[in-house]
Amino acid sequence: MESLLRYFDMLCLIPKAPNSISTPEILEKLQNMRYAVDLRTVQRDLVKLSASPLFPIANTENTKPLRWFWIDNSSPMQLPMMSTDEALTFKLAEMFLEPLLPPSVRGRLTGYFDLADKRLKESKFEHWIEKVGVVPNNLPLLPAEIEPSVLAVVYEALLKSLRFKATYQAVNKSPKTYEINPLGLVFRHNSIYLVATIFDYTDVKQLALHRFKDAELSDRIVLVPTDFVLNDYIAQGSFSYPVDNHLEEITLKLKVNVFLKQMLLETPLCAKQKISDIDEKHYLLEAIVTNTKQLNWWLRSFGTGIEVLEPLELRQAFALEVKALSKMYC
Amino acid sequence: MESLLRYFDMLCLIPKAPNSISTPEILEKLQNMRYAVDLRTVQRDLVKLSASPLFPIANTENTKPLRWFWIDNSSPMQLPMMSTDEALTFKLAEMFLEPLLPPSVRGRLTGYFDLADKRLKESKFEHWIEKVGVVPNNLPLLPAEIEPSVLAVVYEALLKSLRFKATYQAVNKSPKTYEINPLGLVFRHNSIYLVATIFDYTDVKQLALHRFKDAELSDRIVLVPTDFVLNDYIAQGSFSYPVDNHLEEITLKLKVNVFLKQMLLETPLCAKQKISDIDEKHYLLEAIVTNTKQLNWWLRSFGTGIEVLEPLELRQAFALEVKALSKMYC
DNA sequence: ATAAAAACGTCCAATTTTGTCGCATTGATG
DNA sequence: CATCAATGCGACAAAATTGGACGTTTTTAT
Numbered sequence: 218m219e220s221l222l223r224y225f226d227m228l229c230l231i232p233k234a235p236n237s238i239s240t241p242e243i244l245e246k247l248q249n250m251r252y253a254v255d256l257r258t259v260q261r262d263l264v265k266l267s268a269s270p271l272f273p274i275a276n277t278e279n280t281k282p283l284r285w286f287w288i289d290n291s292s293p294m295q296l297p298m299m300s301t302d303e304a305l306t307f308k309l310a311e312m313f314l315e316p317l318l319p320p321s322v323r324g325r326l327t328g329y330f331d332l333a334d335k336r337l338k339e340s341k342f343e344h345w346i347e348k349v350g351v352v353p354n355n356l357p358l359l360p361a362e363i364e365p366s367v368l369a370v371v372y373e374a375l376l377k378s379l380r381f382k383a384t385y386q387a388v389n390k391s392p393k394t395y396e397i398n399p400l401g402l403v404f405r406h407n408s409i410y411l412v413a414t415i416f417d418y419t420d421v422k423q424l425a426l427h428r429f430k431d432a433e434l435s436d437r438i439v440l441v442p443t444d445f446v447l448n449d450y451i452a453q454g455s456f457s458y459p460v461d462n463h464l465e466e467i468t469l470k471l472k473v474n475v476f477l478k479q480m481l482l483e484t485p486l487c488a489k490q491k492i493s494d495i496d497e498k499h500y501l502l503e504a505i506v507t508n509t510k511q512l513n514w515w516l517r518s519f520g521t522g523i524e525v526l527e528p529l530e531l532r533q534a535f536a537l538e539v540k541a542l543s544k545m546y547c
Numbered sequence: 548m549e550s551l552l553r554y555f556d557m558l559c560l561i562p563k564a565p566n567s568i569s570t571p572e573i574l575e576k577l578q579n580m581r582y583a584v585d586l587r588t589v590q591r592d593l594v595k596l597s598a599s600p601l602f603p604i605a606n607t608e609n610t611k612p613l614r615w616f617w618i619d620n621s622s623p624m625q626l627p628m629m630s631t632d633e634a635l636t637f638k639l640a641e642m643f644l645e646p647l648l649p650p651s652v653r654g655r656l657t658g659y660f661d662l663a664d665k666r667l668k669e670s671k672f673e674h675w676i677e678k679v680g681v682v683p684n685n686l687p688l689l690p691a692e693i694e695p696s697v698l699a700v701v702y703e704a705l706l707k708s709l710r711f712k713a714t715y716q717a718v719n720k721s722p723k724t725y726e727i728n729p730l731g732l733v734f735r736h737n738s739i740y741l742v743a744t745i746f747d748y749t750d751v752k753q754l755a756l757h758r759f760k761d762a763e764l765s766d767r768i769v770l771v772p773t774d775f776v777l778n779d780y781i782a783q784g785s786f787s788y789p790v791d792n793h794l795e796e797i798t799l800k801l802k803v804n805v806f807l808k809q810m811l812l813e814t815p816l817c818a819k820q821k822i823s824d825i826d827e828k829h830y831l832l833e834a835i836v837t838n839t840k841q842l843n844w845w846l847r848s849f850g851t852g853i854e855v856l857e858p859l860e861l862r863q864a865f866a867l868e869v870k871a872l873s874k875m876y877c
Numbered sequence: 878a879t880a881a882a883a884a885c886g887t888c889c890a891a892t893t894t895t896g897t898c899g900c901a902t903t904g905a906t907g
Numbered sequence: 908c909a910t911c912a913a914t915g916c917g918a919c920a921a922a923a924t925t926g927g928a929c930g931t932t933t934t935t936a937t
Contacts, residue, residue: 281934287627295625297617306655325636342706350781352735376672405682407814451680484688484737518848521871536876541851546866
């Protein structure tokens with residue numbers, strides 16, 4: 218029994234394919250875990266384990282402190298097994314994320330999605346896929362593909378707080394190589410942006426990950442500008458959206474049609490929204506929300522389905538815009 | 548070694564907490580897997596395994612064929628370990644899904660998100676959270692909460708093709724109990740709808756999951772109406788959106804501003820889109836897309852940022868709508 | 878060239894595992 | 908109510924495995 222646990226811990230110590238760990242390192246770590254074992258034992262155990270198809274581990278046969286790793290990046294096995302509930306939820310999440318995340322990011326999770334697939338199949342629930350659908354409420358734009366090796370370096374750089382050297386091709390410009398000082402990742406639309414400074418300059422830039430041609434980790438540590446906090450940086454509106462300078466809570470009053478009334482009953486704008494009748498076909502909606510660009514987009518997207526009544530400034534802004542639109546289309 | 552594998556397979560056979568498996572059942576399944584073992588051995592093994600804190604399994608002490616299960620729904624352990632890459636991607640997915648999925652659905656995955664958390668913490672990468680942000684491009688409506696027990700029954704009913712009895716409260720009506728004949732789940736906006744028939748009627752209904760008060764699995768098998776295919780049903784537009792009757796591919800020509808030009812360069816409307824200059828501040832975008840309601844919403848949401856040039860019918864529709872809006876706001 | 882480290886083969890005692898048996902308990906059945 | 912079958916559990920001994928010890932070989936570093 219003792220040995221079972223040791224096997225387990227040993228398997229946990231072994232990293233996945235690109236990485237590896239040497240036999241003496243495993244020995245040392247096991248001894249730190251209070252296992253009184255011999256190097257010989259570790260060697261024997263590893264050979265035994267790798268012999269089983271259940272544990273696809275292998276070693277580098279050429280180097281002399283043998284280095285061990287998990288071979289293929291197939292779906293991980295787990296205890297307890299993934300339940301069918303979880304499996305189904307995974308597949309739903311996958312459908313949801315498909316149009317949102319770039320393939321290389323989603324690719325990091327394929328192991329789990331495959332595991333879910335397997336689970337659903339072996340449970341004879343193969344028809345689940347015909348029983349689930351997603352109706353997107355936004356236009357499916359094509360997410361830009363990111364070079365997987367770039368993503369790997371960026372992840373590592375961010376996690377380890379290291380800089381990296383990379384070739385970046387800005388729009389309509391020729392590629393250039395910079396030393397990037399990464400500060401954070403921001404997802405926006407269907408793209409991922411790296412918030413970073415370049416070389417030793419202090420101005421914060423946004424670099425689209427899909428525009429990096431290659432990347433290589435450096436060993437220089439990241440320098441964070443004083444007072445830089447990613448969330449503040451986003452909230453400030455420095456981030457790509459033309460966000461309003463001062464976000465204020467407003468009491469929104471809208472005249473909406475039946476369709477919107479139904480929708481808002483199910484997914485309210487805020488916890489305390491009120492809906493009352495105006496006439497047979499129109500309803501008054503009152504809600505307290507923050508006045509963001511997203512709100513404006515949302516309001517506009519329904520066209521004549523929504524009439525903004527209050528706040529007055531917003532109504533006037535809409536009136537102005539409608540005038541501009543009239544000129545466009547007449 | 549043989550025994551290690553047996554332990555492993557045994558642990559795989561044991562389900563999570565609400566479910567359970569009896570010792571003789573385990574024995575039978577093991578024997579099917581060509582393990583020549585005695586019942587006594589299985590009993591002993593289970594006791595041994597449950598003694599270790601690594602394997603939180605327990606049995607029902609009162610029943611006589613003892614039934615075994617995994618105790619707490621804590622994060623699963625897995626081999627090989629979750630890599631930091633995967634962990635980070637999980638956390639990103641979590642941030643993404645947070646405003647989209649109802650809590651009880653997302654709750655099914657917390658085990659994995661927690662595992663990711665743990666992984667990032669033990670790797671001393673605790674600051675990752677300060678390095679990642681999501682800027683949503685749609686208005687965060689509040690996802691309606693679904694009673695977890697209802698979700699469980701619906702999942703099970705769908706997977707096993709069984710009906711269930713449930714109390715449903717339609718908008719502005721008092722709750723009623725029906726026998727539901729589930730056909731499929733559809734995510735739309737931030738709500739989940741069950742596509743189903745009721746009792747033995749044949750008309751297909753859409754029932755919002757969050758309006759179910761309770762649910763209980765029946766043992767009557769699901770009856771699928773002839774020719775019913777969920778995806779067709781959605782595509783038909785029977786689904787709640789007022790979708791256009793015949794979806795056609797159109798060649799869209801838009802006059803867009805700088806902001807949109809940038810955005811569309813990064814996340815194109817279609818693979819073959821073209822962007823050319825009109826004047827200093829405006830650009831011509833050409834793309835072939837399907838004419839959906841989502842497209843119309845998207846086009847409208849940018850207000851004066853987009854002028855629809857072609858197809859002419861679409862332009863005229865926009866012109867008409869602008870006229871209607873003019874009346875509203877003047 | 879030399880020493881140190883690692884891998885690997887082998888032997889054997891200590892330990893663990895496992896089948897068997899006996900007995901107690903429980904639940905179903907006649 | 909008695910009986911039987913199924914299960915759990917303790918004990919024991921045989922069988923199997925494990926793991927340390929030691930020696931040899933190979934590789935790496937100095």
